Amino acid sequence: MAVITIREALKQALREEMIRDERVFLMGEDIGPYGGAFAVTKGLYEEFGEERVRDTPIAEGVIAGAAMGAAVGGQRPVAEIMTINFALLTLDQMANHAAKMHHMFGGQWSVPMVLRMAAGWGQLSATHSQTLEVLFAHFPGLKVVFPGTPADSKGMLKAAIRDLDPVIFIEHTSLYGVKGEVPEGDFVVPLGKSDIKRAGQHCTIVTYGRMLQQALEAAKTLANDGIEAEIVDLRTLRPLDIAPVIESVQKTNHAIVVTEEWPTYGVNAEIAARISRDAFDYLDAPVERVGSKEVPLPYAKNLEQYALPWAKDVVTAVKATLA
Amino acid sequence: MSTAAVKKAGKASPNGEAQVSERPMPDRETLQQWYREMVLIRRFEEEARVAYQQGKIGGFLHLYIGEEAIAVGAIHALRPQDHIVTHYRDHGHALVRGLDPQRLMAELYGKATGVAKGRGGSMHFADTSKNFWGGYAIVAGHLTIAVGLALAAQRTKEDRVAMVFFGDGSTDNGQFYECLNLAALWKLPVIFMCENNQYGMGVAIEKASAVLDVHHKARMANIESVQVDGMNALAVHEAVQQAVEYTRSGKGPYFIEALCYRYQGHSVADPDKYRDPEKLEEWKKRDAIERVRSLLVEQGLTDEDIALINADVERQIKEIVAFAEASPAPDISTLYDHTYAEPEHQAMVAPAT
Numbered sequence: 089m090a091v092i093t094i095r096e097a098l099k100q101a102l103r104e105e106m107i108r109d110e111r112v113f114l115m116g117e118d119i120g121p122y123g124g125a126f127a128v129t130k131g132l133y134e135e136f137g138e139e140r141v142r143d144t145p146i147a148e149g150v151i152a153g154a155a156m157g158a159a160v161g162g163q164r165p166v167a168e169i170m171t172i173n174f175a176l177l178t179l180d181q182m183a184n185h186a187a188k189m190h191h192m193f194g195g196q197w198s199v200p201m202v203l204r205m206a207a208g209w210g211q212l213s214a215t216h217s218q219t220l221e222v223l224f225a226h227f228p229g230l231k232v233v234f235p236g237t238p239a240d241s242k243g244m245l246k247a248a249i250r251d252l253d254p255v256i257f258i259e260h261t262s263l264y265g266v267k268g269e270v271p272e273g274d275f276v277v278p279l280g281k282s283d284i285k286r287a288g289q290h291c292t293i294v295t296y297g298r299m300l301q302q303a304l305e306a307a308k309t310l311a312n313d314g315i316e317a318e319i320v321d322l323r324t325l326r327p328l329d330i331a332p333v334i335e336s337v338q339k340t341n342h343a344i345v346v347t348e349e350w351p352t353y354g355v356n357a358e359i360a361a362r363i364s365r366d367a368f369d370y371l372d373a374p375v376e377r378v379g380s381k382e383v384p385l386p387y388a389k390n391l392e393q394y395a396l397p398w399a400k401d402v403v404t405a406v407k408a409t410l411a
Numbered sequence: 412m413s414t415a416a417v418k419k420a421g422k423a424s425p426n427g428e429a430q431v432s433e434r435p436m437p438d439r440e441t442l443q444q445w446y447r448e449m450v451l452i453r454r455f456e457e458e459a460r461v462a463y464q465q466g467k468i469g470g471f472l473h474l475y476i477g478e479e480a481i482a483v484g485a486i487h488a489l490r491p492q493d494h495i496v497t498h499y500r501d502h503g504h505a506l507v508r509g510l511d512p513q514r515l516m517a518e519l520y521g522k523a524t525g526v527a528k529g530r531g532g533s534m535h536f537a538d539t540s541k542n543f544w545g546g547y548a549i550v551a552g553h554l555t556i557a558v559g560l561a562l563a564a565q566r567t568k569e570d571r572v573a574m575v576f577f578g579d580g581s582t583d584n585g586q587f588y589e590c591l592n593l594a595a596l597w598k599l600p601v602i603f604m605c606e607n608n609q610y611g612m613g614v615a616i617e618k619a620s621a622v623l624d625v626h627h628k629a630r631m632a633n634i635e636s637v638q639v640d641g642m643n644a645l646a647v648h649e650a651v652q653q654a655v656e657y658t659r660s661g662k663g664p665y666f667i668e669a670l671c672y673r674y675q676g677h678s679v680a681d682p683d684k685y686r687d688p689e690k691l692e693e694w695k696k697r698d699a700i701e702r703v704r705s706l707l708v709e710q711g712l713t714d715e716d717i718a719l720i721n722a723d724v725e726r727q728i729k730e731i732v733a734f735a736e737a738s739p740a741p742d743i744s745t746l747y748d749h750t751y752a753e754p755e756h757q758a759m760v761a762p763a764t
Contacts, residue, residue, distance in 0.1 A: 113566065139566070145596070150555050150589035157559015157573075160544060161494070163566060165559075180552045180586070191749045193537040193545060194528035198752030228750050228760070252752035280756050327751070327759040 089269040094235075097242035097270050098128045098259065102166065104274070105249045106136055109164060112249060115142040116151060116168030116204075125170045126206055126264055152178035152203055156186045156254070159201035164249060169205040172220050172258060178203065179223070186254040187229030198252045202245070207234075207297070207348070208261025211392060214384030219349040221297075224256040225325040231279060232325040234258040236300030238268040240323055243277025251279060260298040260348075282329040284336070288316035291342035291406055294333050294359050296322040299346045299378075299397065306402035317406060325355055330362050337367040342409050344376045346402055351379035376409045378402055434649055439710045442703055443720065445487070445644055449479040449700045450724045452503045455512060458732055459502070459519055459533075463679050467736075468519045470532050475503035477674035480699030481606050482507045484647025485574065485669075488655055494542050494564070494573040496557040499534035500606075500673075501546030504576060510538045512727070513734035522738035529741040530749070542571075550611075551577065551584035554603070558590050561599035561664075572600040572658045574651075580611030582628050583620050591632040591664070598663035602654050603629070605668045606641060612677045613685045629666035641669030642697040645706075 092100070105112045114129060120143040123130030133141040144151050148169055155167035169175045175182075182203065190198045209217035225232040231253055235241045241259070248255040285300060286307050295303045300321050307317040318336050322328065337343045343363045345356035360375040381395040437445070456474045463472045475482070482503035486495065497504045505515055510526060518525030519533055526538055537545040544560065547553030557575030564571045581587050582605060594601050607625050609616045622628055629636035635657060639650040647669055654665035672694035676683035704717060751757040 142597075145589070145592060147589040147593065149586045150558060150593045153552075153555020153586070153590070154559040154562055154593060157496075157556040157561075158563045158566070159559070160556060161560040161563025163563045180549060181555060184549050184552055185547065185556065189545070190752050192527060192531050192535055193539075194526070194530050195749035195752075196527075196537060196539040197544075200752075231751075231756065253756065278755075280759055327756045329759070 089271055091267050092238055092270055093264065094238045094241045094259070094266050095126065095128055095264040097238040098245055099130070099132070101242045101245035101249070102129065102132060103135070105246055106132070106140060111162065111164040112166065113140040113142065113163065114166050114168065115144050115155060117144055117146055117170050119143060119168050124168065126261060128259070128264075129168070148174050148177035149181055152181040153185070155201045155203065156181055156199055159199045159254070160189070160197060164200055166202045166204060166249060169203060171216060172205045172207045173216055173218050175203070175205050175220065182224065182230060182254065182256065183227050187227040190253065191229055199254045200252050202248045202255045202257050204257045204259065206259045206261050209385055209392065209396070210261065211387055211389055213387040217385035217392075219347070219380065221256075221258050221325055222349055222353070222355045225355060229254070230326060231255045232258070233279060233323065234297040234325060235323055236263065236297050236321060238266065239270045239275070240277055240283070242270050243275050244279060244323065246276045247279050250276070255279070258297065262298055263301065266301060280324045280327045280329055282332040283321045283323055284318065284332060285321045286317065286319040288318035288340070290315050290340055291317050291344060291410060292333065292336040292340045293317050293319045293344050293346055293402065293406070294322065295319065295346040296325070297348065299348050302397065302399040303346050303402055305399040306406065309399065309403050310406055315406060315410065330366070333359065333363065334366045337363055338370045341370050341372040343367070343371065344378060344402065344405050344409055346378040346397065346405075348397060349379055350382050351377045352382060354379060373409045376405045378405045434652065437645070437648070439707070439712075442707055442710070443712075445483045446700065446703045446707060447720050447724060448483055448507050449644070449703065450721060451512070451727065452479045452482070452506050453700065454724055454728050455506060455516070455731065456502055458728055459516065460679050462519070462732070468533070469521065470534075471499070472519070472533050472679040473500040473677065474673070474675045474679065475500050477694070477699070478606055478608060478641065478671045479503055480644040480702070481604070481641045481647050481669045481671060484644040485604055485651045488648050488651035489572070489574060492542060492569070492571045494544060494557065494560040494571065495576075496544050496553055496560065496573065497546050497576040498550070498553065498578060498581070499546050499548040500578070501534065501536045505536040505538070505543060505546070508541050508543045510536060510541055510543060512731045516731045516735040517738045520735040520738065521740065522735060523741040524734070524738040528745075551581035551586040553577070554581065554587060554590040557601050558594050558599060561594065561601035562597065565597070565599055570659065572602060572655060574602045574604055576604045576606060578611065579605060579607040579609060579616050579625050580619065581605070582625050583611070588631070591629060591634055591666075594664040595632040595634050598661065600658045601664045602651070602658055603634070603664060603666040604651070605666070606671055607668050608671050608673045610673070610677070610686070613681065624668070626666055626668035634664050634666045636666035636668065638668045638670065641671030642694070642699050642702070644699060644703055
């Protein structure tokens with residue numbers, strides 16, 4: 089198996105799907121000769137040309153909306169929104185239209201589009217540093233994918249492109265350089281399936297995206313202290329595969345939900361509620377949550393780093409839960 | 412075939428001057444069909460209004476009455492393979508496109524036999540078999556869909572155009588500008604069909620738009636545009652024919668502003684206290700149906716012939732209402748249907764008990 093970065097895995101997925109299916113095309117800001125703000129599409133313009141790798145104006149509404157219309161018209165668009173912050177400008181298109189069409193018109197047609205976007209931060213201050221997946225995950229009709237490994241990034245992007253429904257595909261800027269093994273060949277990871285990334289018997293950590301990597305790091309530290317954490321990677325936030333979470337908590341009797349978002353009204357609130365309802369009799373302690381501190385993310389490096397959740401915060405939360 | 416009648420129709424050129432048409436007048440059979448369709452729209456909506464007031468139809472009911480000439484003139488200038496996307500005042504467009512009127516009324520009644528199985532209601536008529544991709548209820552939000560459909564057609568080199576209907580209110584919204592810009596930039600085969608009824612809900616255009624000649628807004632994206640008398644089906648038809656030819660030839664989008672006036676309030680729930688009744692009466696003197704009716708009389712139809720058409724529409728209306736009344740409501744067990752198209756993900760959609 090080749091060891092590649094998440095950035096490379098994503099590019100492979102795009103390239104392979106473009107070769108496989110003429111209907112697949114890319115559109116977005118600076119994805120052409122510039123190569124993408126985070127270099128995910130670098131080289132694809134040179135290989136496929138401007139008809140299939142389309143630079144767009146800085147107009148997120150029509151990027152998402154034209155992709156949606158093209159999907160209705162039988163194409164398989166993959167639109168890139170430079171960062172998830174700008175995806176707020178696509179909410180009318182995605183939430184009011186793409187999420188609704190299949191249901192609202194009685195199942196007559198579907199919207200097979202992918203909207204890729206990068207979450208993340210890096211001293212970019214409040215408007216460029218948000219973790220907003222919960223906004224999209226709120227809507228029935230949308231699918232929300234947030235992988236945290238190279239293999240999942242490649243396999244799930246390929247699955248998203250082949251999917252009949254609108255998929256919000258979230259990447260994380262701090263993960264683009266993360267390396268890992270990716271199987272050769274036409275490797276597809278189905279959407280809507282949570283995955284046990286680490287087996288353990290003392291506690292269950294539920295997570296996804298960047299915090300998967302932080303949780304894996306935390307688990308190593310905890311293992312040195314004799315604590316074996318089981319890590320359930322949600323990977324898809326909607327439709328949510330909660331069964332592996334509940335089964336794990338029934339085994340470990342302790343649950344910590346770890347996300348990068350603000351916890352209030354967040355994905356981790358939903359997961360905590362599900363665990364509390366469906367595994368209540370198995371819990372030896374209240375469900376704990378780890379997330380960002382509830383402020384707009386500041387520019388100053390020390391403030392920024394302090395506001396974000398890290399592996400050490402996971403370690404602290406696990407130990408508090410087990411105490 | 413007279414060209415004079417089309418000139419009489421009052422189409423304006425882009426610079427506002429009257430233009431002598433080279434196009435032949437539609438033949439009598441065609442005009443008869445248009446007349447019948449406009450009467451059907453009006454009677455369909457009058458019946459819907461009664462049913463709404465009886466509580467048989469819920470939600471909002473936005474009537475197209477008074478604007479029938481635009482749907483008839485525009486849609487008959489398209490081919491069946493051309494795409495249509497429209498706004499929430501969508502009954503007229505759907506009927507002219509040939510969606511089953513019985514299933515449309517059933518949709519208004521919220522019945523399982525409705526075009527959207529009772530999921531969409533008045534604002535969301537659609538039928539994919541007619542390339543009629545929906546009425547949409549977010550002002551200006553639906554323009555992107557037509558832009559995307561045009562992009563799909565351009566990518567596959569299919570000979571089809573997309574037409575999107577919207578009101579003057581949409582042209583004040585940011586998504587409108589994004590759509591015009593991208594459509595012009597990529598030379599997409601889309602026709603922007605603005606039905607300027609001069610009110611965005613209850614606010615007059617003078618209080619909402621800095622530009623009152625709405626078609627001038629197309630200039631910001633270098634899109635060809637024309638203003639046309641939206642009370643005159645012939646004028647609309649000719650303008651759209653011209654737009655379609657332009658767009659089909661690969662020159663990119665076209666913008667048409669059809670000036671019109673709705674006879675009713677914004678919706679049936681609107682008592683329409685903000686408009687001048689005298690002005691409304693002035694517009695009604697230019698009634699679209701009456702105009703085609705007098706053309707038919709000029710062409711030799713008798714009052715009796717026209718009464719026969721009207722009677723045939725009445726017969727059809729009775730069937731339409733009877734079908735909607737008799738149809739069953741959607742079964743509760745179907746509530747979660749069509750959340751996702753992928754079967755394995757649809758299977759994960761369950762009641763949140």
